[in-house]
Amino acid sequence: MAVERNMALTGQPPKSLNTKQKIGVLIGMTGLLILLLATFNLNLPNKAIWLTLSLSAITAGIIIFSKGAYDKKLEGIKNDAVWFNSMSSRGVLAWIAGIALTGFYVILYFFADLLGLGQGADGTNTGLIALFDPLSYAFKNEQASQWFVYGTLYTIAIIGFGIKFIMKYKHNRYEQLRTVSVIFFQTAFAFVIPELMARLNSDTFSLPYNDLKNMWPLNYYAFEQWRVDQFINAQTIGLFFLILAVLMIFVISPWLTYKYGKRWYCSWVCGCGGLAETAGDSFRQLSDKSVKAWKLERWMIHTVLVFSVIMTVATISTFLGYDSTKYWFTKNAFLISVGVFLTLLFAGILYYKRNQLNKSAVAGASGFFIFTIAFLVLISFIDLSQIQIQAKYFSFGLNNKSYAADSALRAFYGFGIGSIFSGVIGTGFYPILGNRVWCRMGCPMAGILGIQQRLFSKFRITTNGGQCISCGNCSTYCEMGIDVRSYAQKGENIVRSSCVGCGICSAVCPRGVLKLENDNLEGRINSNEILLGNDVDLMDYVNNK
Amino acid sequence: MEHIVIIGNGISGVTAARHIRKMSDKKITLVSAETDYFFSRTALMYIYMGHMKFEHTQPYENWFWEKNRIELKKGFVSKIDHQKNQLIFEEGESLQYDKLIIATGSKPNKFGWPGQDLNGVMGMYHKQDLENLEKYAPNNKTCKRAVIVGGGLIGIELAEMLNSRGVPVTFLVREDSFWNGVLPAGESGMINRHIKNHHIDLRLGSNLKEIISDEEGKVKSIIIQETGEEIACNVVGLTAGVSPNIDFLKESGIELGRGVKVNRFLETNIPNIYAIGDCAEQHEAIGNRRPIEAVWYTGRMMGETVAQTICGNKLEYKPGHWFNSAKFLDIEYQTYGWVFGKPKEYEEQFHWIHQDDTKCVTVSYHKETREFLGINTFGIRMRHEIFDKWLTEKRDVDYVMAHLIEANFNPEFFKHFEKDILNAFQKQQTINA
Numbered sequence: 001m002a003v004e005r006n007m008a009l010t011g012q013p014p015k016s017l018n019t020k021q022k023i024g025v026l027i028g029m030t031g032l033l034i035l036l037l038a039t040f041n042l043n044l045p046n047k048a049i050w051l052t053l054s055l056s057a058i059t060a061g062i063i064i065f066s067k068g069a070y071d072k073k074l075e076g077i078k079n080d081a082v083w084f085n086s087m088s089s090r091g092v093l094a095w096i097a098g099i100a101l102t103g104f105y106v107i108l109y110f111f112a113d114l115l116g117l118g119q120g121a122d123g124t125n126t127g128l129i130a131l132f133d134p135l136s137y138a139f140k141n142e143q144a145s146q147w148f149v150y151g152t153l154y155t156i157a158i159i160g161f162g163i164k165f166i167m168k169y170k171h172n173r174y175e176q177l178r179t180v181s182v183i184f185f186q187t188a189f190a191f192v193i194p195e196l197m198a199r200l201n202s203d204t205f206s207l208p209y210n211d212l213k214n215m216w217p218l219n220y221y222a223f224e225q226w227r228v229d230q231f232i233n234a235q236t237i238g239l240f241f242l243i244l245a246v247l248m249i250f251v252i253s254p255w256l257t258y259k260y261g262k263r264w265y266c267s268w269v270c271g272c273g274g275l276a277e278t279a280g281d282s283f284r285q286l287s288d289k290s291v292k293a294w295k296l297e298r299w300m301i302h303t304v305l306v307f308s309v310i311m312t313v314a315t316i317s318t319f320l321g322y323d324s325t326k327y328w329f330t331k332n333a334f335l336i337s338v339g340v341f342l343t344l345l346f347a348g349i350l351y352y353k354r355n356q357l358n359k360s361a362v363a364g365a366s367g368f369f370i371f372t373i374a375f376l377v378l379i380s381f382i383d384l385s386q387i388q389i390q391a392k393y394f395s396f397g398l399n400n401k402s403y404a405a406d407s408a409l410r411a412f413y414g415f416g417i418g419s420i421f422s423g424v425i426g427t428g429f430y431p432i433l434g435n436r437v438w439c440r441m442g443c444p445m446a447g448i449l450g451i452q453q454r455l456f457s458k459f460r461i462t463t464n465g466g467q468c469i470s471c472g473n474c475s476t477y478c479e480m481g482i483d484v485r486s487y488a489q490k491g492e493n494i495v496r497s498s499c500v501g502c503g504i505c506s507a508v509c510p511r512g513v514l515k516l517e518n519d520n521l522e523g524r525i526n527s528n529e530i531l532l533g534n535d536v537d538l539m540d541y542v543n544n545k
Numbered sequence: 546m547e548h549i550v551i552i553g554n555g556i557s558g559v560t561a562a563r564h565i566r567k568m569s570d571k572k573i574t575l576v577s578a579e580t581d582y583f584f585s586r587t588a589l590m591y592i593y594m595g596h597m598k599f600e601h602t603q604p605y606e607n608w609f610w611e612k613n614r615i616e617l618k619k620g621f622v623s624k625i626d627h628q629k630n631q632l633i634f635e636e637g638e639s640l641q642y643d644k645l646i647i648a649t650g651s652k653p654n655k656f657g658w659p660g661q662d663l664n665g666v667m668g669m670y671h672k673q674d675l676e677n678l679e680k681y682a683p684n685n686k687t688c689k690r691a692v693i694v695g696g697g698l699i700g701i702e703l704a705e706m707l708n709s710r711g712v713p714v715t716f717l718v719r720e721d722s723f724w725n726g727v728l729p730a731g732e733s734g735m736i737n738r739h740i741k742n743h744h745i746d747l748r749l750g751s752n753l754k755e756i757i758s759d760e761e762g763k764v765k766s767i768i769i770q771e772t773g774e775e776i777a778c779n780v781v782g783l784t785a786g787v788s789p790n791i792d793f794l795k796e797s798g799i800e801l802g803r804g805v806k807v808n809r810f811l812e813t814n815i816p817n818i819y820a821i822g823d824c825a826e827q828h829e830a831i832g833n834r835r836p837i838e839a840v841w842y843t844g845r846m847m848g849e850t851v852a853q854t855i856c857g858n859k860l861e862y863k864p865g866h867w868f869n870s871a872k873f874l875d876i877e878y879q880t881y882g883w884v885f886g887k888p889k890e891y892e893e894q895f896h897w898i899h900q901d902d903t904k905c906v907t908v909s910y911h912k913e914t915r916e917f918l919g920i921n922t923f924g925i926r927m928r929h930e931i932f933d934k935w936l937t938e939k940r941d942v943d944y945v946m947a948h949l950i951e952a953n954f955n956p957e958f959f960k961h962f963e964k965d966i967l968n969a970f971q972k973q974q975t976i977n978a
Contacts, residue, residue: 012683012684012685012686012710012711013684013685013709013710013711014594014595014709014710014711016711074742074743074874074875075875075903076874076875077596077875079594079595079596080594080595080596080709081594081595081709082595082596083595083596083597083598084595085595171875172956172959173956173958173959173960174956174957174958174959177958290606291606462954464926464928464929464930464954465868465928465929465930465933466842466845466846466868466929467842467868467870467879467929469585469587469588469841469842469870470556470585470587470588470604470841471585471587471588471591471597471602472585472588472591472597472601472602472603472604473588473591473596473597475601476596476597476601485604486604489604503956506956507956508596510872510877511870511871511872511877511879512870512877512879512926512927512954515926515954515955515956516956516957517957529564529567530849531842531845532865532929532930532933533842533846533864533865533866533868533929533933534846534849534850534863534864534865535846535850535860535861535862535863535864535865536863536865537863538849538850538853538860538863541858542849542853
């Protein structure tokens with residue numbers, strides 16, 4: 001069927017915008033225009049006022065637009081015209097937005113001088129970044145960096161689109177509470193608290209920028225030497241944060257994942273998840289649900305996970321090696337403990353969870369395991385910091401520096417995974433690939449939590465007997481590309497490592513089939529050939545065969 | 546190798562094919578004139594509303610069929626020659642079978658209304674109906690008003706579809722309250738109000754007299770029987786129920802009633818020919834069920850059952866406790882067990898409605914024995930498994946009301962109403978006592 005796409009903001013219902021929505025677009029765009037003018041170095045006197053105006057206009061614009069969209073409608077699912085609107089169905093607007101966002105990330109990461117970073121006299125800022133100076137001074141008495149600009153806009157996006165999401169799901173308290181939670185964690189933990197803490201830094205005391213909830217390995221530089229040193233030098237409070245960071249990885253996070261599934265992090269706390277669930281909500285239906293995509297996902301995410309593990313181990317073991325007098329842990333003790341930990345973990349899973357693992361999972365995991373252990377052995381014999389790597393061979397000649405192998409590994413991870421994958425592709429491509437590409441294909445944190453969720457968690461999505469009509473709303477709106485329907489129509493619980501527990505499959509189901517639950521481990525994975533409702537004898541016969 | 550041919554690639558036919566493949570190596574051919582691949586008919590509405598694209602309604606990716614060696618044949622079967630074990634297609638081609646499963650589903654009812662075949666008149670059942678609707682009602686400029694005739698589940702879905710594109714809808718319902726042949730009065734009344742809250746022009750107790758044509762053979766208006774009122778419109782949706790899609794079997798020698806007559810093994814009067822799904826008619830109704838059940842899951846269950854028989858494990862079709870679900874605009878509806886629109890003489894009903902007028906529950910129980918007979922729930926999701934268990938255990942209504950919270954299937958953090966419901970129930974009991 002040729003369904004016409006319409007780019008115009010006006011048009012036929014349900015695509016048409018009402019007056020309130022148009023006013024919202026106008027106000028929001030005015031806010032963005034101020035940012036654009038500042039970027040092109042239009043001299044705006046009294047920056048504090050212009051910045052306030054711009055950020056308020058963007059937020060107000062989103063809220064007014066949402067009020068126009070949802071205020072007068074009855075409570076219910078608001079997916080009308082999702083596949084007709086240019087923005088949400090990979091139309092021209094989506095491509096424009098995708099290219100603009102991608103461009104923004106490239107400039108932000110690699111060409112911050114274009115935004116005015118340190119371009120004024122004596123290294124002061126000009127352009128867009130200068131516009132944010134007043135706010136940065138208010139927080140920490142320093143001039144703004146590109147990261148401060150990014151953090152501010154990021155937070156504004158989560159707040160604005162978070163409010164939109166809350167209005168859209170006015171009938172659904174799970175969605176509302178979850179959204180309040182991501183707004184809170186982004187605003188407080190990722191933005192206000194670390195910025196204010198930076199104020200405490202002095203010549204004798206300094207802490208690294210520390211977003212408490214941003215755990216390793218999502219925070220891939222968590223254990224780099226400069227950070228570890230800063231923490232150690234900051235005495236009690238620094239050590240507290242360092243120990244907390246380790247406890248988060250090994251105790252707090254696994255326990256929470258056991259109780260509630262990885263959703264406690266991915267769709268309630270995480271900043272990447274927060275943006276995906278709010279600003280990215282309009283693009284959740286674009287995720288690829290094919291089996292092919294799932295196969296790619298398994299390889300990609302675990303490859304990144306292994307990469308992040310070996311990069312971190314290499315980093316830590318290297319500085320433990322050449323600065324061996326500074327730390328109480330030696331290089332070899334560290335490498336051996338990592339090796340023992342991974343071996344016990346791997347052997348334990350293979351033994352205790354053997355019934356839940358299929359052949360390809362075991363083969364893949366074994367490959368990754370052997371590779372990791374081989375790498376540990378390798379770096380116990382060599383000192384990576386003594387090997388020089390010419391970056392030009394890896395960067396199409398863009399980077400002519402030469403790095404020690406451990407920093408090269410870090411730089412490559414930071415560039416390839418940290419910048420390109422999570423930022424440029426992960427967020428820049430929202431309107432084309434969907435809002436969770438990074439979380440699904442790349443995030444090493446999601447990889448770890450996923451393994452925990454699949455094997456050691458009470459969380460599952462329960463299906464409701466024989467009520468499924470295979471309509472496909474659940475699969476279509478799953479941002480992680482899980483084919484939810486394929487489980488629901490078999491009456492089988494959804495226990496998948498990638499599920500972030502956003503709850504939208506349950507919300508959009510017209511027959512009340514899906515429910516996110518934390519319950520007993522027994523019967524959590526229940527594959528049935530025949531659903532409830534049929535002849536009891538037949539069900540017994542087929543399902544117990 | 547035995548060749549199983551299935552006519553119809555809906556949920557019944559596809560389920561049968563899948564289960565036969567799981568249990569055997571037989572050659573399987575799935576015939577359809579409607580679409581190349583299986584799709585979920587119940588999801589057609591979401592395509593028009595822009596929630597999904599057609600490909601999203603296909604539960605299996607296109608490689609699935611070849612991988613599972615289920616051959617797909619697109620073509621319209623015009624005749625069955627059971628003596629020669631062959632199908633004749635419209636184009637004259639033929640296909641041999643060893644066993645044949647008829648799973649051709651339904652077609653929308655037309656009751657001989659004048660003008661019922663005009664351009665712009667359509668049902669909402671086949672993919673072609675959706676294409677028709679896209680043609681005649683793409684927006685509210687081309688379709689200034691649509692009239693829907695027939696107040697059932699498809700009617701209200703069509704109303705929701707048109708409403709989503711801002712097409713004004715007049716909804717003619719023969720009964721004096723929406724779907725009150727099935728729903729008890731309290732529920733039916735709530736849905737009436739919900740329909741009106743969506744600005745749909747609901748006309749209760751109204752029948753269609755005729756559809757008037759313009760000069761080009763397109764719909765111009767309709768006339769209401771009771772009042773003689775003429776309503777100008779560009780589209781007429783006929784949604785007065787469905788009946789088995791079996792016209793092509795008239796000369797076949799297969800015993801027909803309203804549908805294809807089958808016994809409890811889903812066998813027709815001709816050996817090696819079976820019928821399942823919407824088009825099958827039981828010789829005698831099973832329990833309180835109707836002889837013809839045009840319901841998604843019964844089609845699926847018949848497919849599961851007939852696959853057993855065909856693979857050598859001869860099995861009766863024995864559906865368990867009745868259940869069903871639907872969605873009326875924004876209000877979800879589920880039912881478990883039997884709650885009758887007009888209560889039976891042995892039946893007592895308890896009705897609770899929330900003050901926001903979008904949630905209600907009706908519980909049916911036996912007057913004397915107090916056995917729990919069934920529940921209708923609107924706006925509150927409940928657990929199939931629990932009610933199925935309680936019905937099997939023949940729990941009494943007092944037990945069910947006291948344990949209602951165990952059946953709650955709403956998402957986490959939703960407000961609970963079990964206490965309110967129990968209080969209201971106990972109050973009613975003391976009044977009655």
